[in-house]
Amino acid sequence: MSYRQPAEWMPHDAVWIGFPSDESLWLEDLEPAQAEVVAFAKAVSAKGAGEKVYLVAAHQEAVETAKKMVDPEIEVICHPFGDIWLRDNAPLFVKEDDKKALALFHFNGWGGKYNLEGDQTIGRDLAKEARLPVLEKDWVLEGGSIDGDGHGLVVTTEECLLNPNRNPDLSREDIAYRLNNDLGYDRILWLKKGLHNDHTDGHVDNLARFVGENHLVLPIATEQDDPNREVYDQAAQIAEDFGVKVTRLPSTGRIMIDDEVVPASYMNFYIGNKVVVVPVYGAKNDDAIIEAIQPLFPDRKVVALPAGHILTGGGSFHCISQQWPA
Numbered sequence: 001m002s003y004r005q006p007a008e009w010m011p012h013d014a015v016w017i018g019f020p021s022d023e024s025l026w027l028e029d030l031e032p033a034q035a036e037v038v039a040f041a042k043a044v045s046a047k048g049a050g051e052k053v054y055l056v057a058a059h060q061e062a063v064e065t066a067k068k069m070v071d072p073e074i075e076v077i078c079h080p081f082g083d084i085w086l087r088d089n090a091p092l093f094v095k096e097d098d099k100k101a102l103a104l105f106h107f108n109g110w111g112g113k114y115n116l117e118g119d120q121t122i123g124r125d126l127a128k129e130a131r132l133p134v135l136e137k138d139w140v141l142e143g144g145s146i147d148g149d150g151h152g153l154v155v156t157t158e159e160c161l162l163n164p165n166r167n168p169d170l171s172r173e174d175i176a177y178r179l180n181n182d183l184g185y186d187r188i189l190w191l192k193k194g195l196h197n198d199h200t201d202g203h204v205d206n207l208a209r210f211v212g213e214n215h216l217v218l219p220i221a222t223e224q225d226d227p228n229r230e231v232y233d234q235a236a237q238i239a240e241d242f243g244v245k246v247t248r249l250p251s252t253g254r255i256m257i258d259d260e261v262v263p264a265s266y267m268n269f270y271i272g273n274k275v276v277v278v279p280v281y282g283a284k285n286d287d288a289i290i291e292a293i294q295p296l297f298p299d300r301k302v303v304a305l306p307a308g309h310i311l312t313g314g315g316s317f318h319c320i321s322q323q324w325p326a
Contacts, residue, residue: 003094003101003135004184007150007210008271009297011326014052015272016126017041018084018320019076021062025083025116026313033309037084038069040270040277040317043303045074049274056086056126058118079125082109082116085315087205088142089119090322091127091134094183100325101133103182105141110200111165130324137182139175140166144203144319146179149210154185155239159193159202166201189216189242191235195263196227198314205318206265208235211296216244219251219267222285226253227261249292250285257312268307268316269293272323276300279307279316 017040020026020033037055045053053074057063058081066076081089088110091102104123109115127134145161148154160166161175170178179185194202208218218236221229232251239246255264266289269278276297280286286304294302307316 002181002184003096003103004152005092005094005103005148006325007148008323009211010150012051012273012323013326014054014324015044016054016056016086016090016322016324017044018081018086019055019057019062019066020084020310020313021058021081022083029309029312033313034065034069036305036307036310037320038066039305041074042071043275043277043305044270044272045071046275049272051273054129056081056084077129079122079129080118081122082114082119083313084320085144086122086126086322087144087315087319088200089122090143091123092143092183093323093325094135095325101135102127102130103135103137105137106139107142108140108166110142111163113199135182137178139170139178142200142203143322144200144205144315146183147204147209148183148185149213149215151213152184152186153189153210153214153244154179154183154187155189155191155208155210155216156204157191157194157202157207160200160204163201189239189244191238193231193234195231195265197261198263200314203319206263206268206315207231208239209267209269211247214244215247217247217249217267217293217296219265220248221253222250223253226251247296250288252281252283252285255281255283255311262311263314264311265316268318270317270321271297272300274300276302277317278302278304279310280304281306281308281311
């Protein structure tokens with residue numbers, strides 16, 4: 001058996017969560033985004049949750065701010081980074097039987113769009129923090145661009161993994177080989193596109209998530225003006241044709257910030273040991289999504305938390321976290 005990336009719903013020892021630290025990036029959203037992140041961290045680390053939370057701040061001033069906001073069981077650590085999207089710039093955990101290691105991929109600022117100081121080094125810094133063997137990989141891969149079912153099946157989008165701004169010299173077959181060799185995925189469900197205006201070029205964790213072996217959840221538009229209606233329906237059809245069980249969940253609908261459609265998604269939930277934390281945005285389906293997700297996780301409590309200020313940075317709870325498998 002070779003190293004394989006465990007599914008997110010499998011037991012965790014801990015999780016890294018990025019803490020908004022740079023006022024020049026977040027502007028007036030800095031403090032409310034910090035509050036949303038802390039609420040997320042507290043939900044994951046709540047008594048009985050059994051999951052250690054490491055809140056990662058970029059500098060000492062942010063560390064002091066975070067420490068004043070969190071409970072004692074949450075550990076605040078300091079490592080310089082460009083921004084909080086640890087799903088993408090942190091290493092990915094892999095396992096081989098009882099052995100754990102960290103797969104460290106190249107990160108190029110989502111195809112060169114956002115090259116921030118610290119985003120190239122945070123992965124290695126966190127790897128040292130975890131004190132596990134590091135497996136160096138020679139290609140660009142972001143954790144949010146893939147989602148696995150823990151049994152060899154991974155879902156991704158062609159828009160992201162086949163984008164020439166990531167690995168221009170790698171073919172579709174090359175990438176499939178590397179996903180197998182580096183993360184243990186022997187089957188790939190290729191969806192076409194991600195959400196409208198997603199600056200990550202279609203990260204799949206905003207579109208489709210595995211909730212069990214061969215079981216994928218995808219949004220369904222409930223309003224005519226949903227900008228992603230066709231994307232959702234096309235993805236669901238491809239997945240069903242592939243032979244995957246598909247459950248459709250209500251989408252956020254059209255969410256606007258500064259007169260622009262933003263890639264808001266309930267699919268950016270985080271699956272903890274005892275809780276599933278779902279981002280909500282003051283949208284019509286905020287209550288409906290919790291009712292729809294709860295039956296999928298009978299042994300966990302589904303919690304809805306506001307994430308509108310985190311969204312101004314382009315992502316949500318899944319994007320800012322990276323779990324440690326047990």
